[in-house]
Amino acid sequence: MDSVKSFKGYGKVDEVEERAFQQKTRRRIIIISVSAIVLVTVIIGAVVGTLIHKNNNNTPSQSPTRSTQPASISSIKAVCSVTQYPESCFSSLSSSLKDSNIKNAADPEQLFKLSMQIALNELSKLSSIPDKLIPNINEDPLVKATLQNCKVLFEDSIDELNSSISSMEVVPGQNLLTSIKIEDIKTWVSTAITNQETCLDGLDETKKSELLSQMKIAMKNSTEFSSNSLAIVSKIMTVLDDLNLPPIHRRKLLGRGGGGDTDTDTDDFQFPKWVHPGDRIRRLLQDTETGTNNLITPDLTVAKDGTGNYRSISEAVAAVGKKNKTRTVIYVKQGKYAENVLVDKAHWNIMMYGDGMTKTIVSGNLNFIDGTPTFSTATFIAAGKGFIAKDMGFENIAGPDKHQAVAFRSGSDQSVFYRCAFDAYQDTLYAHSNRQFYRDCQITGTIDFIFGNAAVVFQNCKIQPRQPMPNQFVTITAQGKKDPNQNTGISIQRSTITPLGNVTSKTYLGRPWKDFSTTIIMESEIGAVVDPSGWFPWVSNVEPPSTIFYAEYKNTGPGSNVDKRVKWAGYKSTIPEDKAAQFTVESFIQGSQWLPETSVTFDSSL
Numbered sequence: 001m002d003s004v005k006s007f008k009g010y011g012k013v014d015e016v017e018e019r020a021f022q023q024k025t026r027r028r029i030i031i032i033s034v035s036a037i038v039l040v041t042v043i044i045g046a047v048v049g050t051l052i053h054k055n056n057n058n059t060p061s062q063s064p065t066r067s068t069q070p071a072s073i074s075s076i077k078a079v080c081s082v083t084q085y086p087e088s089c090f091s092s093l094s095s096s097l098k099d100s101n102i103k104n105a106a107d108p109e110q111l112f113k114l115s116m117q118i119a120l121n122e123l124s125k126l127s128s129i130p131d132k133l134i135p136n137i138n139e140d141p142l143v144k145a146t147l148q149n150c151k152v153l154f155e156d157s158i159d160e161l162n163s164s165i166s167s168m169e170v171v172p173g174q175n176l177l178t179s180i181k182i183e184d185i186k187t188w189v190s191t192a193i194t195n196q197e198t199c200l201d202g203l204d205e206t207k208k209s210e211l212l213s214q215m216k217i218a219m220k221n222s223t224e225f226s227s228n229s230l231a232i233v234s235k236i237m238t239v240l241d242d243l244n245l246p247p248i249h250r251r252k253l254l255g256r257g258g259g260g261d262t263d264t265d266t267d268d269f270q271f272p273k274w275v276h277p278g279d280r281i282r283r284l285l286q287d288t289e290t291g292t293n294n295l296i297t298p299d300l301t302v303a304k305d306g307t308g309n310y311r312s313i314s315e316a317v318a319a320v321g322k323k324n325k326t327r328t329v330i331y332v333k334q335g336k337y338a339e340n341v342l343v344d345k346a347h348w349n350i351m352m353y354g355d356g357m358t359k360t361i362v363s364g365n366l367n368f369i370d371g372t373p374t375f376s377t378a379t380f381i382a383a384g385k386g387f388i389a390k391d392m393g394f395e396n397i398a399g400p401d402k403h404q405a406v407a408f409r410s411g412s413d414q415s416v417f418y419r420c421a422f423d424a425y426q427d428t429l430y431a432h433s434n435r436q437f438y439r440d441c442q443i444t445g446t447i448d449f450i451f452g453n454a455a456v457v458f459q460n461c462k463i464q465p466r467q468p469m470p471n472q473f474v475t476i477t478a479q480g481k482k483d484p485n486q487n488t489g490i491s492i493q494r495s496t497i498t499p500l501g502n503v504t505s506k507t508y509l510g511r512p513w514k515d516f517s518t519t520i521i522m523e524s525e526i527g528a529v530v531d532p533s534g535w536f537p538w539v540s541n542v543e544p545p546s547t548i549f550y551a552e553y554k555n556t557g558p559g560s561n562v563d564k565r566v567k568w569a570g571y572k573s574t575i576p577e578d579k580a581a582q583f584t585v586e587s588f589i590q591g592s593q594w595l596p597e598t599s600v601t602f603d604s605s606l
Contacts, residue, residue, distance in 0.1 A: 072097065072106055073094075074106070075106040076093050076111060077090065078108065079108050079111045082231050082235035083228040084224075084227050084231060085224040085228055089115070092115070092118050092225060092228075093111055100117075102114060109236075112233060112236070113165070116161060116168075116189075118229075119161060119192075119222065119226045120165065122221045123154060123192070124158060125222075126219060126222055127155055129150075129154075129215070129218055130147040130148060130150045130154075140206075141371050142206055142372075142373065143208060143211070145373050145376060146203055146373045147203075150199035150202065153198055154195070156191075156192075156345055156383070156411070157193075157195040157196060160189065160191045160192040161189065161192050163188050164184075164185045164229075167184055167185060168185075182233055182236065183487070186234055187434060188413075189226060189229055190230060190453075190485075190488055192226050193226050193227060193230065193483050194432065194453045194482070194486070194488070196219055196226065197480070198432070199219075202375055205368070205373060205374060227485070230483060230485045231485045234485040296329065299328050300316045300319060301331045302333065302337075303333040304333070305335075313330070313332055313337055313362065316332075317342070317347060322346040323347075323348050324347075324348050327349050327350075327386075329352075329353070330350065330351065330353075332355075334359040335359075335360065335361075336361045336362075337361065338363050338364070339362065339364070340364045340366060340378070340379055340380070341379070341380045341381065343380075345383045346384060348384045348385050349385070349386040350384060350388070351389075352388070352389050352392065354390070354392040355391060357391060357421035358421065359391075361392070361395060362379055362380050362393070362394050362395070363395050363396075363397060364396055364407075365397050365405070366396070367396070367403065367404065368404035369398075369401070369402045369403050370402065374404040374406065374430075375409070377396065377427075378396075378406040378430060379394055379395065379406070380407070381411075382408075382409070382410045382411070382412040383410075383412060385412055385414060385415075386413070386414055386415065387410070387415045388416045388417075388418070389418070389420050390417075390418045390419055390420065391418075393420065394407045394423070395407050395421075396425075396428070397424075398425075399425065400426065400468055400472075401469065402425075403426055404427045405425065406428065406430045407422045407429065408422050408428075408429055408430065410436055410454070411433045412436070414434070415434070415437070416436075416437050416439070417436070417437070418438075419439075420441045420442075421441065421443075422442070423442075423445075424444070425447070425466070426446055426448065426468075427449065428443060428444065428445035428449040429443050429445070429449065429450050430451060431454040431456045431490070432453065435589040436455070436456040437585060439459050439460060439461070440459075440460050442461065442462040442464065443458075443461060444464040444465075444500050445466065446468035446472065446474050447468060447472065447473075447474065447475055448475050448478035449465075449475075449476060450463070450476060450477045450510075451480065451513065452480060453479065453481055453482070453514075454488060454490075455589050456490055456491065457491045457585050457588060458490075458491070458493065458495055459494055459495065459585065460493075461496075463476060463492065463495055463497045464498060464499060464500035465507045466503060467504065472505060473505050473506040473507065474503065474505055474506070474508065475507075475508050475509075476507070476508065477510030477519050478510060478511055479510065479513055479514070480513045480517065481516040481517050481518050482514045483516065484516050484547065486516070489519060489549070489583070489588070490510075490519045490520070491520050492521045493522050493524065493583070495524045495525075496525045497509075497521075497530060498527040499527065507531060508531055508535055508536040509521055509534050509535055510535060511535065511537060511538050512538055512544040512550065512570070516548060517550070518549045518550075519550050520550070520552070520575075520580070520583045521552050521553075521555055522551075522554060522555065522580050522606075523554050524555050524556075525560075526555050526558075527557055527559050528557075532564035533564060534552070534562070534564075534566060535550060535565070535571060543568055543569075544570060545570065547570060549570060550568070550571040551572040551573075551575045551579075551580075552572075553574070553575055553580040554580075577606060
């Protein structure tokens with residue numbers, strides 16, 4: 001019976017029971033369906049959530065290392081393609097990106113900033129090396145002094161790079177790099193490279209080949225990284241073009257606020273831009289030789305007879321505060337001051353004037369033969385920026401048989417020398433680095449007596465070769481540009497080249513010291529003392545590399561004929577006017593080589 005009731009048979013079933021059964025079944029189906037839908041929804045949501053989470057992890061806001069990697073690599077390759085050492089550039093930037101706080105790794109400006117920091121870090125490692133090497137040197141004062149110079153040069157290079165990095169710090173609304181900042185940075189990084197090269201030059205002088213090789217190995221990274229930074233800032237427009245950045249970005253990058261660079265006086269004496277019209281030093285520079293120097297009261301006075309604040313120049317310099325942003329004027333009364341003077345890196349904006357180039361004289365006799373490195377032989381050294389000298393003479397009286405004996409060394413950026421005399425034999429004037437301007441000066445010497453790697457213009461100066469030792473020849477210039485991107489060179493403009501006394505030895509306008517040496521003589525009177533060939537190679541009978549730039553432009557006088565000049569690939573007996581204009585006061589010592597290619601107006605003094 002129960003079995004029959006359970007089975008319900010194949011025939012009819014009770015309707016009430018059937019309806020109840022159907023209602024109960026529908027409720028179960030609905031519950032099961034809803035549960036299945038909920039379960040499927042949860043599963044799908046979990047899967048989608050996981051996928052979204054993974055995708056979010058791959059977006060720039062969460063993980064820049066993946067999505068920005070192609071753009072970063074592209075930018076790094078473009079930036080490094082303009083350098084002399086692209087491999088070290090790429091590897092150093094790539095490895096440093098992960099530890100940097102750069103927000104946009106594809107921005108060449110940010111990569112340039114990073115390259116500067118990389119170079120600075122390497123230079124910082126170098127500064128301790130000389131101290132480690134000096135105790136291992138036997139009793140050799142020349143080598144020890146040279147290593148000590150290397151330490152100072154490394155520290156100065158660190159300072160130059162720090163200045164460059166600081167100049168890139170901007171307030172809201174300013175551009176990271178403007179044309180003015182670019183030229184400043186190019187100058188300071190050029191100087192950092194020159195300083196490192198000067199260390200090696202000094203070690204080369206000592207003839208200690210093992211020590212030189214050891215230092216070259218230690219300096220490999222710092223020299224390459226410094227060169228990379230210089231190349232990047234020098235070729236920043238090329239990089240932007242390679243990356244196809246919009247023109248508006250390029251205009252913004254190099255935006256200027258105004259017209260030309262020059263401040264033109266009523267006469268034809270055009271001071272560099274950094275001598276501002278309101279500067280009392282400018283008024284002092286414009287004084288004539290009629291004693292009007294007395295119109296300005298100096299801050300300090302030096303007099304050998306005790307009538308001033310100090311009896312020596314060194315004492316007066318020591319009394320000046322460090323890193324002054326305003327001028328300090330030091331008057332040095334007539335007399336010969338037998339001392340070696342150092343205006344170090346920390347002494348800014350010192351103006352020093354005397355009673356005339358033949359009346360106020362600073363005299364010394366340090367020299368290489370007696371054991372002093374060339375870099376340290378200078379009677380007067382100006383390293384602090386903004387140094388100005390007027391109506392003074394500087395001499396090294398060691399004589400020709402003592403070989404390298406510098407009268408004056410300048411590494412002062414934006415420095416001016418007006419109506420000054422520089423008198424010695426070999427290596428008289430060491431225009432070492434940074435931007436320098438010489439007006440109405442007199443320079444005498446024998447071998448390489450104007451040398452260095454500054455961006456320097458000599459205007460309306462008397463350049464006087466003198467008789468050297470027997471079997472020696474005379475070379476007026478020896479320019480030391482090591483890196484093609486350095487904005488350095490020697491420009492001699494509207495000056496005269498005539499002998500001091502009787503000069504019978506062959507005399508040349510100069511010889512190229514380094515692979516990218518740059519020297520131009522323009523609009524000057526060249527006397528018959530200059531050999532018809534004009535120039536001489538650094539190594540006799542070996543043509544210099546084609547990478548040098550030596551040129552002459554619209555010179556006069558019996559020694560100016562270029563028909564028999566050297567036939568070097570890097571020498572130009574004539575150049576177009578726009579090329580010559582790049583070496584004038586208005587452009588060259590400002591580093592403004594881009595001006596001829598823009599619509600910015602500037603006054604050319606050609």
